[in-house]
Amino acid sequence: MTEDSIKQITLKVQRYNPEQDSTPHFQEFLVPVSRGTTVLEGLLYIKENLDSTLTFRTSCRMAICGSCGMLINNYPHLACHTQIEEFHSDTLTIKPLPNLPILKDLVTDLIPFFNTHKSIKPYTIRHETEEMENPTAEFTQTPQELETFLQFTYCVKCGICISACPTSASDKLFLGPQALAQCYRYCADNRDEGWQERFLLVDTDHGVWHCHLAGACSEACPKGLDPALAIQLLKRRLTSQAIGLRKKQQSSPVASPITETKAKVPFPEFTAKES
Amino acid sequence: MRNTYLRLMQLVTGILIAVLLGIHTVIMHLDAILGFFGVAVTEPTSWESMIGRASQAIWVGLYIALLAVVLYHALNGLRGIILELTPSTRTERIVTWVIIAFGIIAFIGGSYVPLALLIS
Numbered sequence: 001m002t003e004d005s006i007k008q009i010t011l012k013v014q015r016y017n018p019e020q021d022s023t024p025h026f027q028e029f030l031v032p033v034s035r036g037t038t039v040l041e042g043l044l045y046i047k048e049n050l051d052s053t054l055t056f057r058t059s060c061r062m063a064i065c066g067s068c069g070m071l072i073n074n075y076p077h078l079a080c081h082t083q084i085e086e087f088h089s090d091t092l093t094i095k096p097l098p099n100l101p102i103l104k105d106l107v108t109d110l111i112p113f114f115n116t117h118k119s120i121k122p123y124t125i126r127h128e129t130e131e132m133e134n135p136t137a138e139f140t141q142t143p144q145e146l147e148t149f150l151q152f153t154y155c156v157k158c159g160i161c162i163s164a165c166p167t168s169a170s171d172k173l174f175l176g177p178q179a180l181a182q183c184y185r186y187c188a189d190n191r192d193e194g195w196q197e198r199f200l201l202v203d204t205d206h207g208v209w210h211c212h213l214a215g216a217c218s219e220a221c222p223k224g225l226d227p228a229l230a231i232q233l234l235k236r237r238l239t240s241q242a243i244g245l246r247k248k249q250q251s252s253p254v255a256s257p258i259t260e261t262k263a264k265v266p267f268p269e270f271t272a273k274e275s
Numbered sequence: 276m277r278n279t280y281l282r283l284m285q286l287v288t289g290i291l292i293a294v295l296l297g298i299h300t301v302i303m304h305l306d307a308i309l310g311f312f313g314v315a316v317t318e319p320t321s322w323e324s325m326i327g328r329a330s331q332a333i334w335v336g337l338y339i340a341l342l343a344v345v346l347y348h349a350l351n352g353l354r355g356i357i358l359e360l361t362p363s364t365r366t367e368r369i370v371t372w373v374i375i376a377f378g379i380i381a382f383i384g385g386s387y388v389p390l391a392l393l394i395s
Contacts (some may be wrong), residue, residue, distance in 0.1 A: 006363050173362040199276070205367060209282045235282075242279040 007082060009033050010218040011042050014095040015105050016038045023101070027051075033084050039092065040068055040079035047149075055105040062127055063222055066158030070106050072097040075084075075242035076160040078222040090128065097163035113159050116175055120183040120201055125194025126251070139191040145252070152185035154223045161217035161227050173206035180208055181230035187237060199238060209232050281351060288348040297342040329392035342385045350378045 008030045016024035029050050031042045040058055047054050047184060055066040056079070063081040070079050072094055073087055100108035108211040126132050126139075161177040162168050168176050175183075183202050187195040208231060215251040217227040300318065306316040318324055328334040354374045358367060 009392045167359065173358040173364075174359075203276055203278045205278060206362060207278065209278050210355070210359060235286045238276070239283060242276045242283060 002224050003146060006034055007032075009042075009089075009091075010091045011039075012091055012093045012112035013106070014056075014093075016096075016102055016150065017053075017104055018061070035085065037084050037116030037129060038080055039070075039072055039077070039084055039094065040143065040230045042084060042092075043079060043094070053270075055107050057107055066155060067222070069097050069158040069160045069163070071097055071224075072164070074086060076163045076220050078158060078160070097159055099168045100159060103255045108159070110159055113176075113178070114157070116179045117157065120169060120175070120179045120186075120198055121194055122171065122182045122186060123190065124186065124192045125197065126191075127193050131254060139252045141189075141191055141252050145190045149185045149188040150228075151225055152181050152188075155182060155185075156223055160220050160222060162223065164216040166214050167210055167212055171206055171210060174210050175202060175204075175207050177211070177227035177231065180211065180234060181217075183208075184230040184234040184237075187234065190249060191272075194250050195237070195249075198229035199241065202234065203238060208238065211235075214233045282377055285348060285351055288344040291344045292341070292348055295337060295344065298337065299341065315335060326392070329389055335389045335393045338389050339386045343382060346378050346385075350374050 002221055011029045011031050013029065014172070015027045015164070016025050029046045031045050037059075040061060043054065044058070053073065056070070058080065059065040059067045061080045063078050068079040068080070069076060071077075072082055073092055074095075074096055079094075094106065096102050096106045096108045100110065100113060103109050105249065108261070124139075155178065159178070161181075165174075165177055167174050175257075180202060183198050186192050187198055206215065209224050211231045212229060213230075215228045218225070218229065221227065237246065302316060303319050306319050309316050351374075354370060356373075357370050361370070
């Protein structure tokens with residue numbers, strides 16, 4: 001970051017140490033920026049050269065781990081996935097994600113968020129206990145069946161949708177877009193049979209029906225997911241179940257052993273044969 | 276599925292309000308347009324017209340139905356707003372019962388007048 005530096009910009013970072021400070025305050029740092037410098041690189045520059053006490057989460061630096069979610073110029077982003085140039089500004093304000101308790105500086109407490117995620121049973125539930133305990137093969141699924149929920153499997157659990165959601169801001173008991181989208185993801189999976197258990201968990205006063213469809217979660221998601229769509233599809237499933245119009249979803253069977261399968265494409269006739 | 280049924284009712288009552296309130300608005304305020312289509316309504320907002328409608332069971336039924344759906348739609352929406360602003364499992368039951376009690380009292384009070392006029 002030294003040779004091709006083109007300018008210095010100011011990173012205005014919210015600082016808060018619960019052992020020393022009564023309220024959060026801002027501290028400004030001058031950071032050299034070149035083309036392609038990400039906000040995370042700017043924060044790492046501060047930590048390595050200016051103030052080693054600055055605290056933030058980071059891991060993969062490629063928008064996969066979901067650790068570095070933060071509020072940059074009052075909009076939630078992944079710091080590793082956001083270039084400073086994008087803002088066309090000489091000053092960037094960096095704050096921790098809202099709607100989550102602050103632990104220190106830019107680090108928020110994600111335990112309540114993960115507990116909510118766990119509460120909707122985000123794993124495949126099958127009634128065949130024998131197959132689940134001693135699996136013999138995988139459950140079959142066509143590409144078309146996978147397509148119905150594929151995008152929701154890309155969730156990195158960064159908490160950005162929760163911080164963007166206006167309902168999560170006002171209702172602390174609201175399950176939030178992440179958990180609800182994951183609920184739909186597993187209910188839509190034809191390998192799963194746990195929809196009845198999950199419907200009871202989301203059909204509450206602070207569950208799926210409290211979503212106002214603001215769409216802020218879909219707008220903010222750094223992975224391009226559409227949690228608002230998942231919530232609407234979940235509402236449709238709940239409603240059709242309530243009025244008895246829900247189509248019965250066939251659970252996928254266990255795949256046949258490879259030795260029993262036949263080649264679908266016949267061997268070409270025109271292949272040269274040995275004389 | 277309790278909340279799903281409550282929300283489904285919210286949608287159904289919303290549609291019913293549009294229909295019933297539509298009938299009320301057309302009859303009461305769009306008599307000139309009705310006249311254009313050959314339906315003669317003379318001074319629908321006058322005292323005589325109001326008493327005339329109150330003596331017909333179909334109109335009384337329509338207004339009591341409108342009162343019921345409006346009360347459900349409004350109070351269920353209000354309950355949702357209150358529960359969102361005061362997220363607590365402790366207050367949830369109190370809010371629900373206060374809303375139900377208010378709804379019943381308002382329905383009895385509101386339906387008494389047209390029923391009394393119909394019977395008399």
